[in-house]
Amino acid sequence: MKKTLIASAIAAISFSGVALAQDSNMPTVYGNIQYAVTHTDVENGSSEVSHFDNGSTIGLKHEHEVSPGITAFLKLELEGISADNKAGNKNSTLVDGPKVGEDNGGLNELDEAYIGIKGDSFGQIWVGSDDSQYEQLIGGVVQYYEVAALSSSLDYTTGEGDLVQYVSPSFGGLTLHGAVAIQGDGDDQYDGKAYPYQLGAKFAVDAVTIAFAMDSNDGDTNSSENTYGVNVYADVLDNMTVGALYSMRGAKGDGTVSGTEGQNNAQIYARYNLGANGFAASYEMSEQDKGDNDVSVLTLQAVHNVSDNLYVYTEGYLRNDDKGASDADTTQLALGAVYYF
Numbered sequence: 196m197k198k199t200l201i202a203s204a205i206a207a208i209s210f211s212g213v214a215l216a217q218d219s220n221m222p223t224v225y226g227n228i229q230y231a232v233t234h235t236d237v238e239n240g241s242s243e244v245s246h247f248d249n250g251s252t253i254g255l256k257h258e259h260e261v262s263p264g265i266t267a268f269l270k271l272e273l274e275g276i277s278a279d280n281k282a283g284n285k286n287s288t289l290v291d292g293p294k295v296g297e298d299n300g301g302l303n304e305l306d307e308a309y310i311g312i313k314g315d316s317f318g319q320i321w322v323g324s325d326d327s328q329y330e331q332l333i334g335g336v337v338q339y340y341e342v343a344a345l346s347s348s349l350d351y352t353t354g355e356g357d358l359v360q361y362v363s364p365s366f367g368g369l370t371l372h373g374a375v376a377i378q379g380d381g382d383d384q385y386d387g388k389a390y391p392y393q394l395g396a397k398f399a400v401d402a403v404t405i406a407f408a409m410d411s412n413d414g415d416t417n418s419s420e421n422t423y424g425v426n427v428y429a430d431v432l433d434n435m436t437v438g439a440l441y442s443m444r445g446a447k448g449d450g451t452v453s454g455t456e457g458q459n460n461a462q463i464y465a466r467y468n469l470g471a472n473g474f475a476a477s478y479e480m481s482e483q484d485k486g487d488n489d490v491s492v493l494t495l496q497a498v499h500n501v502s503d504n505l506y507v508y509t510e511g512y513l514r515n516d517d518k519g520a521s522d523a524d525t526t527q528l529a530l531g532a533v534y535y536f
Contacts, residue, residue: 238525
């Protein structure tokens with residue numbers, strides 16, 4: 196599952212919608228159920244159909260004024276609902292049910308949880324689990340799609356947990372961004388003490404936005420080579436956005452490559468809205484500094500807003516993996532629906 200820009204925008208809109216009570220001091224509750232069906236075919240390989248929960252969540256948000264011009268806020272969002280499988284099916288032997296040993300605990304994973312303060316004079320600072328600044332500023336086209344299982348990912352390693360993040364107020368369209376992950380040696384999930392950080396800036400003028408960001412990758416036990424990225428996009432029409440991004444990370448000093456380390460990634464994308472319908476297309480190209488692992492992905496998407504709370508979509512993917520000795524195409528067709536409140 197992945198969280199898309201569409202889902203994020205929906206959640207933001209929902210914050211102002213349903214409340215636990217009319218009392219303005221009560222938190223806002225929001226949620227969604229997402230289903231998807233995919234057919235995936237690998238050249239000279241397997242072909243399979245999957246029906247799955249594509250990231251259903253439920254959450255709450257609250258904010259209040261602590262003093263004139265200063266607002267405190269929190270957000271808590273849970274996932275892991277696995278809405279396609281009924282809970283309590285562990286060790287089930289149903290032929291058409293989940294595989295033996297599977298279980299749906301329901302709301303058993305944390306997506307986001309943070310608290311912070313904001314004000315027009317100093318910006319916004321928050322602590323907890325959230326999308327990092329590199330993800331928000333550079334991100335990649337993977338955020339524009341619902342399934343995106345075949346999309347290539349950008350090579351940066353600072354995660355979404357233990358973050359302290361900051362965004363400045365706008366200075367004539369310029370905002371400054373920063374984040375640091377506090378990974379203490381007393382925390383069992385880390386191999387040792389580290390403070391990976393991200394820095395960025397975004398400048399918006401008229402219809403054009405330019406974003407820069409870097410990730411120190413200091414929490415990576417394989418290499419701390421920095422990642423750098425730039426993302427440029429523009430509203431060329433009232434209902435169309437086009438953009439391009441580039442993200443790069445060098446291989447470590449000895450020239451070896453671990454995983455996607457040393458990856459260069461270039462992407463172009465476009466979105467077009469027409470009434471209740473939306474269309475998107477993108478092309479991704481990635482390669483490693485060392486080794487033979489070149490990937491290209493062509494993606495097309497169509498979305499239809501059935502109502503204010505329901506939309507359906509179809510997505511098509513064509514991915515090529517060229518590893519020198521082998522070259523294979525993978526195609527995938529996805530159909531899905533999202534109901535949100």
